[in-house]
Amino acid sequence: MRLAEIFERVVGPDAPIRFTAYDGSTAGDPDSGTALHVRTPVAVNYLAQSPNAVGLTRAYVSGHLDLEGDMYTALSTMAEFAFAEGVNLSVADAAAIVRSVGWVKFVNRVAPPPQEVTPSRLASMGWRHTRRRDAEAIHHHYDVSNRFYEMVLGESMTYTCAVFDDEDGRLDRVGADDGALESAQFRKYELVARKLGLTEGMRLLDVGCGWGGMVLHAAREHGVKATGVTLSKEQAEWASKRIAQEGLGDLAEVRHMDYRDVPDGTFDRISSIGLTEHVGAANLDAYFASLYDKLVPGGRLLNHCITRPRNDLPRMNTKGVINRYVFPDGELEGPGELQVAMNDAGFEIRHQENLREHYALTLRHWGANLEQNWDEAVHEVGEGTARVWRLYMAGCVLGFEKDVVQLHQILGAKLDGTVSGMPLRPQY
Incomplete structure (x- = not known):
């Protein structure tokens, strides 16, 4: 049995996809x-061992299988008919694969x-979310290459969800190189600044x-x-150079350090943008308690x-793709869990917003x-790593569009007695 026949059986x-294989067989829609x-x-060996x-x-x-065409379209199409829940092969089909590939190649992992x-x-790095293991997980993903990130993220070098308006969020502006992404990233930072109520002279800590x-x-x-503060040495070095280039050294600094080592009680505001995913559910209470302690009374956390x-x-x-290839040890909580943890740490919850569609656009x-x-x-990084990113980003677009994952901003205030310091009707 040739591979195209197995493909059709599965x-x-x-x-609605064109299938070709090294044995010369074809299946699916030729157009x-x-x-x-x-x-x-x-490729067959990989799929047989992990279907x-x-x-x-x-x-x-690894380059033993190719997906041609737009990756988002390919994944969207394939998700409807294969690989979503695993491929269930009959004994006869499995035997056919063995004969096609060869027994030795099939059984040797x-x-x-x-x-x-x-x-x-x-596991060799120790317990989950110890300092050493967290540092290694961050190194795996963020220390790929600053030049690579410049190519992917654009001028802002911002690796978190942007905030689009109706004009910048048009799909025909994706890939147009017309500044839509940069405007949206500026808008995101300004949204955070307004929620925090930043004013001249305040002290801000941005963790991660x-x-x-x-x-x-x-x-x-x-x-x-x-x-x-960041656990990535390459990020800290790049940021320090950018700060010097912009002449902001008297106001801004980025340190290569763990957020747990930042002194307590010294900041008016804290922003945590894209770090909580790396903290772990078991450490949420300690995480938000630590940030609470670093704020002065009347401070805010976004x-x-x-x-x-x-x-x-x-x-x-x-055991999934994201944990193995993109974010080792990554954990996602529901917005309710996050609010409870913030609340229990002492924060008064003042605002919550879901930006799911914005991340798909980003x-x-x-x-x-x-x-x-x-x-x-x-x-810059090799074809294997570039392929990881192509697959991961297209898959995540689908994830946010299909409501598999969301993106939340939650604003909390550390009361000064009973005073929140919040305006009666904030303008975000």
Whole structure:
């Protein structure tokens, strides 16, 4: 039995996708703009050993399988008929695969691509969310290459959800290089600044500050003395250079350090933009208690992070693609869980907002940037890593559009006695 016949048995003869394989067999719609090409027997080995999204990812990242056409369209199409819940092969089909690939190749496990962080590799770093393991997880994802991130993220070097208006959020502006993404990232930082009520002379702490976008915005636009902390040495070095270039050294600084080492009781405002996903559910109470202690009475915290749409859904899939290839040890909580943890730490919850659709748009822009700079990106980080990013960003667009994940901003105030310091009708 040739691979095209197996493909048709698994997904049906009317799949809206073009299928080709190294054995010369074809299936599916020959006119489809989306094509799945199995280049070598190794791809079949990966899929046979992990007949799900992990196997597909391994085959694609390693180059033994190709997805042709727009990646978002390909994933959207494939999600409707295959790999979503795993492929259930009959005994006869499995035997046919064995004969096609060869018994020796089938039974000998193929090592995952080097881009994959296996559970055993993570376990060797110690317990989940210890300082050493957190630092290694951050290093895996954020210390890829500053030049690579410049190509993907654009001028703002902001790796968190932007905030679009109706004009900047038009789909025809994705990939147009007309400043829509930069305007939306500025708008996001300004939204955070307004929720925090930043004014000249305040002291801001931005935990998990990335390349310093919020620190720079607060200092440049509001005259705030801003300090950012990150576990990524490369981020801290890049941000420090940008701060010097903009002449903001008297107001802004970025430190390579753990947020847990920042002194208590010294800040008027705290922003946490895209860090809570790395904290872990077991550490939420301690995390928000720590941030509460770092604020002066009357201070505010704005927490911005990816969330689960419901509190009763699993927090993470430790064996899934995202955890293995993108965010090792990442965990997502529901917005209700986050609010409870903030509330229990002492914060009065003042505002909550879901920006789910905005993150889908942000990811579309990043994906378009990657495609426009594909050759240079491959030269910078290697084709395997570039493939991880192409797959991950397109998949995340789908995730946010289909309400698999959300993005919440939650504003909390540390009361000064019973005084919140909040305006009666804030203008956000």
